Amino acid sequence: MNQIYRQARYDVHDIFEEHCVERKIADNPLPDNIARKEAPQIPDMPEYEVIRHFTRLSQMNYGIDSGFYPLGSCTMKFNPKYSELLCRETKALDIHPYQPEDTVQGTLRIMYELQQMLAEISGMDAVTLQPAAGAHGEMTGLMIINEYHRKKGEERNEIILPDTAHGTNPASASMLGYKTIEIPSKEGCVDIKALEEAVGENTAAFMLTNPNTLGIFEKDALKIAEIIHDAGGLLYYDGANLNAIMGKTCPGKMNFDIMHFNLHKTLATPHGGGGPGSGPVAVTKDLRSYLPVPIVEKAEGKYYLEYDLENSIGRIKGFYGNWLVLLRAYAYILKEGSDGITAISERAVLNSNYLRKQLEDVLELPYGELRKHEFVLSGSSLKKKGLRTLDIAKRLLDYGYHAPTIYFPLIVDEALMIEPTETERKETLDGFVNALRAIMEEDVETVSSAPHNTAVKRVDDTQASREPILSYRMRLNKR
Ligand SMILES: Cc1ncc(COP(=O)(O)O)c(C=O)c1O
Incomplete structure (x- = not known):
């Protein structure tokens, strides 16, 4: 535990101490009619057998705590243990969303300050913490865009995206009934x-992530903003790649109107994986009144939930957001401070370019040289040998590395998208490079039949989606 970590922990503790009222839990909180009458039938096992069982199970899986996770775009980054500990504090856990505001002032303060921190990092003016993931943030943002145009009496039904866009961008737009227009990239x-x-009177918005999913900074961002705004549309920033630019520039400076954060990609919270994530949305002051309610505000030294937003799109999630994920992000920002936040981006870009340089003679690197926090290689040349990117990804598992993202973005043939993140050490990156180099020297049979050393061998990529074991119909039949 270093000094800054201790300080961050105490700061959050102090806030709880100062503002929280402990909730008393009765000795037996369950009503008699649902309380267990008999002891559960649990096998009688010695403690060490139970621990061995769970240790074995944990070793069959691969997680961010087991090794390097170079998953481009989806970014699994380190989940600091101090924030996990904070989230287990009773004062973070034993609160209820229906408690009166004056008994949860500490919680509200943390949420209010996190809104402010995110506004500062993004250069935007107001923030909602409600969305539960990046994709949920996209949908929230697009609902705001939709309402904004509707209030102006305009019917704009088109969302424009580049061909490097993450799949969730067009998916979110389509879910809201927008027509999506994909435009090709140049270099x-x-x-x-x-x-x-592509722009015109039907353009509701252009969605862009900068740097884009190739890890290339869109240096024409201001020109893009001008084109979209001149056509009466809004500019949406997919914040998934924000960890590449923090403290250097921000969506506000690039004239974006609205954006989402992926807290798990930028601020070291666990990646939801279908579970609780967090994708706060930030907007310029002109769009503040459209945010979902409530947002957290402060007046006369008290924090409160503000429901009075004139054009609000309403609620997009029960209560106020995934509180424990928000707390982790808050603790991380507090610990890093503004210099640390800038250093995160510098390090993410440095690590990515170090790895790119080491690997560009192993596989091809389409489009130019320098990258931001991630880069995309092409395994196209492997086809001559009878191998594919998929085979390399599987073989990496045998070497103890999680595979990079593969086959995305689609504009790169046989793509391998690598994001080392800022937290990894040079030795780890070198180990990964050595593994990839070693795989390139191996015989085709060994690589194409990998993985060999994992608990589960090669699985059928599509069977689970084509032949789901559990379907809605089956569940209905079972009733
Ligand atoms: C560029 C980009 N946009 C959006 C998303 C969606 O975020 P989430 O997985 O939190 O829904 C991702 C996901 O990893 C992404 O990489």
Whole structure:
């Protein structure tokens, strides 16, 4: 535990101490009619057997605590244990969303300050913490965009995206009934001419992540903003790659109107994986009144939930967001401070470019040289040998590394998308490079039949989706 960590922990403790009222839990909180009448039938096992069983199970899985996770775009980054400990504090856990505001002032303060911190990092003016994941943030943002145009009496039904966009962008737009228009990239960046041709009176918004999913910074961001705004549309920033630019620039400076954060990709919270994540949405002051309610505000030294937002799209999640994920992000920002936040991005970009340089003679690197926090290689040349990117990804598991993201973005043939993140050490990156180099020297049979050393061998990629074991119909039949 270093000094800063201790300080961050105590700061959060102090806030709880100062503001929280402990909730008394009765000795037996369950009513008699649902309380267990007999002791559960649990096998009688010695403690060490139980521990061995769970240790064995944990070793069959691969997680961020077991090793390097170079998963581009989806980013599994380190989940600091101090924030896990904080989340187990009774004062973080034993609160209820229906408690009166004056008994949860500490919680509200943390949420209020996190809103402010995120606004500062993004250069935007107001924030909602409600969305439960990045994709949920996208949908929230698009609902705001939709309401904004509707209030102006405009019917705009098109969302434009570059071909590097993450799949959730067009999916979120389609879910809201928008028509999506994909424009091609030129040298890995938005093709300005294609954008100019695509915009028009039906353009509701353009969605962009910067740096884009190739890890390339879209240096024409201001020009893009001008084109979209001149056409009466709004500019949406997919904040998934924000960890590449924090403290250097921000969506506000690039004239974006609205954005989401992926707290798990930028601020070291666990990746939801279908479970509780967090994708706060930030907007410019003109769009504040459209945010979902409530947001947390402060007046006369008291924190309160503000429901009075004139154009609000309403609630998009029960209560106020995934509180324990928000607490982790808050603790991380507090611990890092503003210099630390900038250093995160510097280190993420340095690690990515170090790895890129080491690997560009192993596989091809389409489009130019420098990258931001991630880069995309192409395994196209492997096809001559009868191998595919998928085989390399599987073989990496035998070497003890999680595979990078593969086959995304689609504009790169046989893509391998690598994001080392800022937290990894040079030795770890070198180990990964050595593993990839070693795999390239191996015989085709060994690689194409990998993995050999994992608990589960090669699985059928599509069977689970094509032949689901549990379907809605089956569940209905069982009733
Ligand atoms: C560029 C980009 N946008 C959006 C998302 C969606 O975020 P989430 O997985 O939190 O829904 C991701 C996911 O990893 C992403 O990489």
